[in-house]
Amino acid sequence: MDHITVVGGGFAGLTAAISAAESSGSGRSGRSGGPGASVVRVTVLEAHRTPGGRGRASEGPYRAHEGPHVFYRHGPHWAWLRRRGLLGPIARLPVREGARLRFHRGGALRRTPPPGLVRASRGRAEEAPVDIDFHTWAAERHGPEAAVTAARYAAVALFHHDPGSLSAAFVQERLRRAAALPPEARNPVGGWSRVVDRMRARARDLGVRVETGCRVHALPEHGPVIVATSLGAARRLLGDEGLRWESGRTALLDLALTTRGGDPFAVSDLDAPGWLERFTAADPSLAPAGEQLLQGQFPVGPGESGAVGVARAEGLLDLGFPGWRERARWRRQSLADGRTGAVDPPGTTWRDRPRIDRGDGVFLVGDQVAAPGVLSEVSFNSAVEAATLALRRIDAVRLRAARRPYGTA
Structure with a gap:
C-alpha cells in the first residue's frame, strides 16, 4: 500500500x-x-x-500544441x-502587438469590440444563474445581439459550437476571465x-x-x-x-507563415465561435527566424465535419493575413472531439x-x-x-x- x-x-x-x-x-x-x-x-x-x-x-x-495553450495567471x-520554479520565463506581448487584436463581425475585421460585449464581460460569474442558459440570461440584461456576441467571444475558453446554450454561470466565468484587462492569459x-x-x-x-x-x-x-x-x-x-460528460468538437489549425508586418496578433470570430492567434507575437522562439506560428480553434456542431471549421479559419486568414497561402511554410490540422475540457x-x-x-x-x-x-x-x-x-x-x-x-x- x-x-x-x-x-x-x-x-x-x-x-x-x-x-x-x-x-x-x-x-x-x-x-x-x-x-x-x-x-x-x-x-x-x-x-x-x-x-x-x-x-x-x-x-x-x-x-505547436494540440490546440492553443495558455495559462491564466x-x-x-x-x-x-x-513557487516551485516550474513555470519558467513568461513571454511578454509587446503593447503594439496587443493593439492588433481584431474582431470579425459582419463579415469584416474591426479594431474595436462591440459595446455590448464589453458590458457583458464585466458581470461576475456569481451573478449568473446555473439553471438558465447563457443566451437567455444575457439577452435579458444586455439585449439579444450582445448576448450572441459575448457567447461567441467566450468560445476562446469553451471550444464549443453553441456557447449560448450552456449554463449562464459556466459561460460568464469564462467570459469574464477571457476578456479581463490587463489580460489574464500568459504563455511560458x-x-x-x-x-x-x-x-x-x-x-x-x-x-x-x-x-x-x-x-x-x-x-x-x-x-x-x-x-x-x-x-x-x-x-x-x-x-x-x-x-x-459533454465536451466540444473543435477543428484545430496550426500554420507557419513567413513574417509580414501588419499582421494581426489575434482574430476573434464574432460571426461564429472561433479564435486565431499568432503565438510568435509574444514568443518568437516557437518558429524559426523570419517565420511566425499561428494556432486556431473553430468549434463545429455534432453533425459537421472538421472541414467546416477549417474553411471558416481560412476565411479569417484571407481577411487578416493577405497572401497567406503563398507565405505558408508548414500546416497541420485535426479535429478534437471530446478533448477540450468539460462544458456544463x-x-x-x-x-x-x-x-x-x-x-x-x-x-x-x-x-x-x-x-x-x-x-x-x-x-x-x-x-x-x-x-x-x-x-x-x-x-x-x-x-x-x-x-x-x-x-x-
Missing part, C-alpha cells in the same frame, strides 16, 4: 505525482505508521514515448508552478512542453519513477491508482460506461461531473471531472485532490495495520 501508481503522464498526471511525492517526503514518516514508517513511492506510467499529454509540442522547428496552477517561453520538461525533472528529483512507452490495459492490483487520462480512455480502463449544460455545475474518488483506492483526474476551474485548472485541482485522497487512504491502511493485534492476519 506504500505505492501510488499514476496512469498518464500529462499535466494532470505529473501534477498528481509531484503533489503525492512532496507530501510523502515532507515529514510524513511517523504521521500514522509510527516512527520509521516508509515514505510513499510514486510511479507514472505513460503510454507515449514522452510525457506531456496535450501539452507536448510538435516535432521539428515549430512548437489568476489560476491556482500559476502560483503552484511559480518555449510553450507548455518546456513546463512539462521542468515538471518531469521535478518529479524525478522527488524520486518519482516515470516509465514511458507503457500502455496500461488493467489497473495495478496493489496500492492507490490515479487515472490521469482522457475521460474516454478512463471509461475503457475502468469499465465504467457512466464516465461521460444548464442546471449542472462542476460538482455534477464524474467524481474524483471512484472507490477502492481508484481516483480520477483530468479536465472533465468534478473539480472547479477553467480548462487546465480543472486538471490541476483534481490532481491535487486525488493525490491528497490517495495519501489519506495509505495512512488509513497503515493505521489499521498498526492497531491490528500481533499475529492476526
Whole structure:
C-alpha cells in the first residue's frame, strides 16, 4: 500500500505525482505508521514515448500544441508552478502587438469590440444563474445581439459550437476571465512542453519513477491508482460506461507563415465561435527566424465535419493575413472531439461531473471531472485532490495495520 501508481503522464498526471511525492517526503514518516514508517513511492506510467499529454509540442522547428495553450495567471496552477520554479520565463506581448487584436463581425475585421460585449464581460460569474442558459440570461440584461456576441467571444475558453446554450454561470466565468484587462492569459517561453520538461525533472528529483512507452490495459492490483487520462480512455480502463460528460468538437489549425508586418496578433470570430492567434507575437522562439506560428480553434456542431471549421479559419486568414497561402511554410490540422475540457449544460455545475474518488483506492483526474476551474485548472485541482485522497487512504491502511493485534492476519 506504500505505492501510488499514476496512469498518464500529462499535466494532470505529473501534477498528481509531484503533489503525492512532496507530501510523502515532507515529514510524513511517523504521521500514522509510527516512527520509521516508509515514505510513499510514486510511479507514472505513460503510454507515449514522452510525457506531456496535450501539452507536448510538435516535432521539428515549430512548437505547436494540440490546440492553443495558455495559462491564466489568476489560476491556482500559476502560483503552484511559480513557487516551485516550474513555470519558467513568461513571454511578454509587446503593447503594439496587443493593439492588433481584431474582431470579425459582419463579415469584416474591426479594431474595436462591440459595446455590448464589453458590458457583458464585466458581470461576475456569481451573478449568473446555473439553471438558465447563457443566451437567455444575457439577452435579458444586455439585449439579444450582445448576448450572441459575448457567447461567441467566450468560445476562446469553451471550444464549443453553441456557447449560448450552456449554463449562464459556466459561460460568464469564462467570459469574464477571457476578456479581463490587463489580460489574464500568459504563455511560458518555449510553450507548455518546456513546463512539462521542468515538471518531469521535478518529479524525478522527488524520486518519482516515470516509465514511458507503457500502455496500461488493467489497473495495478496493489496500492492507490490515479487515472490521469482522457475521460474516454478512463471509461475503457475502468469499465465504467457512466464516465461521460459533454465536451466540444473543435477543428484545430496550426500554420507557419513567413513574417509580414501588419499582421494581426489575434482574430476573434464574432460571426461564429472561433479564435486565431499568432503565438510568435509574444514568443518568437516557437518558429524559426523570419517565420511566425499561428494556432486556431473553430468549434463545429455534432453533425459537421472538421472541414467546416477549417474553411471558416481560412476565411479569417484571407481577411487578416493577405497572401497567406503563398507565405505558408508548414500546416497541420485535426479535429478534437471530446478533448477540450468539460462544458456544463444548464442546471449542472462542476460538482455534477464524474467524481474524483471512484472507490477502492481508484481516483480520477483530468479536465472533465468534478473539480472547479477553467480548462487546465480543472486538471490541476483534481490532481491535487486525488493525490491528497490517495495519501489519506495509505495512512488509513497503515493505521489499521498498526492497531491490528500481533499475529492476526
